Amino acid sequence: MPLINKIPAELNDLIQSDPLAGDDKGELLFACKTDLAPDGRIDESMLVVTRRQLVVATRSDEAWTLTHTLSLAAITGLTVEPLVGASALTAEVDGSSIRLLRYTHAVAQDMSDAVESLLHLIGPDGSPDHTEPVTEEPVPDWSSREAHLRTFRRLWTFCLPHWRTLVIAMVVTIAASAIDLLPPYLTMILVDQVLVDQSTFIWLPIIVALLAVSRIVHTGVTIISGRMMAVLGDRLAYDARSELLNVLQLLPLKYYDMQQTGGLMARIARDAKSIHYFWIDFAPQVVQQGLLVIGMTAVLFYLNWELALLVLVPIPAIIYASIHIKRYLMWFYGRSWDSWATFFERVNDALSGIRVVKIFAQEKRQSRDMQLENEKVFTAERNIHVRSRTVRPLLAFIVSVGGLLVWWYGGLQVQSGEMTTGMLMAFFLYLAMFYSPVQQLTSMADWIPEMMTAITRTFEVIDSPIEDYAPAGTVDVPRFEGRLELQDVNFGYVAHQPVLKGINLHVEPGEMIGLVGHSGAGKSTLIKLMCRFYDVDGGQILIDGIDVRRMDLMQLRSQIGYVEQDPFLFSGSVTDNIRFGNQEASREAIIEAAINANAHEFIVKLPDGYDTSVGERGGRLSGGERQRVAIARAILHDPRILILDEPTSALDLETEKKIQEALGRLMEGRTTLAIAHRLSTLRDADRLLVLKNGEPVELGTHEELLDRQGEYYRLVQLHTNVSSIVGVEG
Amino acid sequence: MSFLDPSAIRLERRDDQPPTLSIAGDLFFNVKIRQAFPLSFENRYITFFDQEDEYLGLVAEPSSCDESTFRIIRDEIEWRYFRPRITRVAEMEGRGGTSIFSVETDRGAVKIPMRDLREGMMELSSGRILITDEHGNRYEIPDLDRLDRRSRRLIRRLI
Structure with missing residues (x-):
């Protein structure tokens, strides 16, 4: 729940009447609910901010008490301290720290929003005019029923473009149901009026012919509607997959941090298919069987209302049972989906890492691990199938009770002459047809949950927020000059764990800055922020004086080049990979780029030259070759700002030299962050920024920093020792 | 040294010897000639290497060279890149996981054994197909539409 602007009346009264705070409390600005009491109990607490005060309140036994009341003007600082499993908010007042409250990670995001807004308010210069707008009302909690309704609505919007086909198919389906009602009625006439009397025997061939015609028409109509729905279903599954594929490209990188590729693959392959099942098997069945049930109920009542009532006796039991079965089975379907996703992830992992597996001679263990997942899939699937196979015969039994009642009561009526034998026969024929759709409808209870889970999951991806490519008020910057400014940049992947703290840097166009630090110091994170894979939590990143958040994402990234540590090449030819960022490039330009990247020579020596297929992830090229193709790719892309993650792996001296040369050419005239x-590289850099635990500790040239004998000096010494052992010092 | 001027180079060759290249007066013996884009631009972007296999340079438009040089380039390319062109597909049979094509090519009839059809058949551009057999030999169908109907049908089934 985000920030709120209403607090319980009781709490409000308490705040207003608090004698400690004086009279001037000011109106309520916002509040944030938290979840821990001061003594560590899980209970509701609240951070309330008025125009003049910050109040912390906690609730125990339904009554609110105020634990802290501070004047905003007196607060000189606020800190969020990450604890284990929780965070703490501390305020600085008169030079001393006051622990205000603790809260779990569940509300960390809300609290960090609250603190963000609070920072504008505290201190003698605080002004409430800077506060972020707060949500008017808490977001309603979607119940699962509402969620299902939403899913149905989404399914419908998918179908909308094809509504004509759908209407025709439905009309044909209705016709098929109507024709279905005819044969038992004809049978009744046959038994009661034709077979009993010699004089009407002439009707026999006519009625049989009518029966035959109704069967033929029914068959034809069923084929037509089946084919139409099949095409429609495939089309819709295709649409769903296309939309999934589109969205997957546009989702922010953050999304992929939280998802495993295998799980996403399962989504594309299996879940999108469920939309097909919905329209091809489920929807027509429901319509057809539903119509049959309604039509048949009408006919049964028309023939004999007393018997018809008996037929309906088991229906409530059937409906009751199917609803409960649905809920019961739903859980097992969820488990099954999870086990499949893990299974795919595992297999995907094992196959992509097969070289590592073999080198470490871990085939047996991998096999065993995969087998374990296979067993989990087996158990999950078995759980579903065993249960649904138990439940269905039980349902069938309930259904058969109706038949017994009809035999008994109908038999009595035929005996007493109130009903003809033909009518009883017709009744039984209808009965057989009546319960089968009811049973079918209930057996669909089996797959409604599975289908709905899968469909909902598909929509979950489709409706995930995509990256904001062109934010409102976008500034057009067709070509950067390359001036880079980081102003007090703060960032953390998780709200309460900052990875970068207070980074300030000013880079002139064409300057090269080397980023130095231990692994985990925040170098890669800084680079991700530059590419705007993530947005800063505090401060800003400016290019040519414009905040990157105000730039069109495509425009921004098209002017940033990125050479990764272990570059990713796409399967395709060398040419395809070099011109990845510039499809229009001529062959001459491609060759030129490759020459500058020191890649041309090795490429033309390959049997297929530039047409060589590089294999999955570029696996057919060596590490050094991949590097150079990636550099050629970056050169052709012609970025204004270059971001470079130097490979750590030691290559042979010759290759090393070639890559250094290539990088040198790539960096020429470009603002570079490496x-x-x-x-x-360190020596060649114009300046070096040394990071330690996410904070900048030193900034200067190689020589300056060496003279200072600080953090950088230590790092270089370490590096020199290692390099002299490996023997590849640059 | 990257893009060479076609008018500044000259190739000479004596019988069965590798050719000699002169670039603006400098002589290089036993040069090797390779295509930069053997599959997508066969007739352009020709590269030269000396006898130590050191890179010498590239000519983007070899047809602008003098006639005899251009002819030697073509012969050398023909010599280096052995890729028979398929003119007819007579038969295709499957034998225990391996498919065998009996084909006629511009270099004579041949049987092509293939283990993985998906990997081995590559449509370079519409109608132009490159076939790599299980030994790594290359065959090419320059234009599928120009084969006879039966051959077309046999191939179409697979791509």
């Missing part, structure tokens, strides 16, 4: 590992 995570540097090689001494040569």
Whole structure:
């Protein structure tokens, strides 16, 4: 729940009447609910901010008490301290720290929003005019029924473009149901009026012919509607997959941090298919069987209302049972989906890492691990199938009770002459047809849960927020000059764990900055922020004086080049990979780029030259070759700002030299931010930014920093020792 | 040294010897000639290497060279890149996981054994197909539409 602007009346009264706070409390600005009491109990607490005060209240036994009341003007600082499993908010007042409250990670995001807004308010210069707008009303909690309704509505919007086909198919389906009602009625006439009397025997062939015609028409109509629904279903599954594929490209990187590729693959392959099942098997069945049930109920009542009532006796039991079965089975379907997703992830992992597996001679263990997942899939599937196979015969039994009642009561009526034998026969024929759709409808209870889970999951991805490519008020920057500014940049992947703290940096166009620090110091994170894979939590990143958040994402990224540590190449030819960022590039330009990247020579020596297929992830090329193709790709992309993650792996001296040369050409005239590992790069850098635990500790040239004998000096010494052992010092 | 001027180079060759290249007066013996884009631009972007296999340079438009040089380039390419062109597919049979094509090519009839059809058949551009057999030999169908109907049908089934 985000920030709120209403607090319980009781609490409000309490705040207003608090004698400690004086009279001037000011109106309520916002509040944030938290979840821990001061003594660590899980209970509701609240951070309330008025125009002049910050109040912390906690509730025990339904009554609110105020634990802290501070004047905003007196607060000089606020800190969020990450604890284990919780965070604490501390205020600085008169030079001393006051622990205000603790809260779990569940409300960490809300609290960080609250603190963000609070920071504008505290201190003598605080002004409430800067506060972020708060949500008017808490977001309603969607119940699962509402969620299902939403899913149905989404399914419908998918179908909308094809509504004509759908209407025709439905009309044909209705016709098929109507024709279905005819044969038992004809049978009744046959038994009661034709077979009993010699004089009407002439009707026999006519009625049989009518029966035959109704069967033929029914068959034809069923084929037509089946085919139409099949095409429609495939089309819709295709639409769903296309939309999934589109969205997957547009989702922010953050999304992929939380998802495993295998799970997403399962989504594309299996879940999108469930939309097909819905329209091809489920929807037509429901319509057809539903109509049959309604039509048949009408006919049964028309023939004999007393018997018809008996037929309906088991219906409530059937409905009751199917609803409960649905809920019961739903859980097992969820488990099954999870086990499949894990299974795919595991297999995907094992196959992509097969080289590592073999080198470490871990085939047996991998096999065993995969087998374990296979067993989990088996158990999950078995749980579903065993249960649904138990439940269905039980349902069938309930259904058969109706038949017994009809035999008994109908028999009595035929005996007493109130009903003809033909009518009883017709009744039984209808009965057989009546319970079968009812049973079918209930057996669908089996797959409604599975289908709905899968469909909901599909929509979950489709409706995930995509990256904001062109935010409102976008500034057009077709070509950067390349001036880079980081102003007090703060960032954390998780709200309460900052990874970068207070980074300030000013880079002139064409300057090269080396980023140095231990692993985990925040170098890669800084680079991700530059590419705007993530947005800063505090401060800003400016290019040519414009905040990157105000730029069109495509425009921004098209002017940033990125050479990864272990570059990813796509399966396809060398040419395809070099021109990845610039499809229009001529062959001459491609060759030129490859020459500058020192890649041309090795490429033309390959049997297929530039047409060589590089294999999955570029696996057919060596590490050094991949590097150079990636550099050629970056050169052709012609970025204004270059981001470089130097490979740590030691290559042979010759290759090393070639890559250094190539990088040198790539960096020429471009603002470059490089995570540097090689001494040569460090020496060549105009300035070096040394990071430690997410904070900038030193900034200067190689020589300056060496003279200072600080953090950088230590890092270089360590590096030199290692390099002299490996023997590849740049 | 990257893009060479076609008018500044000259190739000479004596019988069965590798050719000699002169670039603006400098002589290089036993040069190797390779295509930069053997599959997508066969007739352009020709690269030269000396006898130590050191890179010498590239000519983007070899047809602008003098006639005899251009002819030698074509011969050398023909010599280096052995890729028979398929003119007819006579038969296709499956034998225990391996498919065998009996084909006629511009270099004579041949049987092509293939283990993985998906990997081995590559449509370079519409109608132009490159076939790599299980030994790594290359065959090419320059234009599928120009084969006879039966051959077309046999191939179409697989791509």
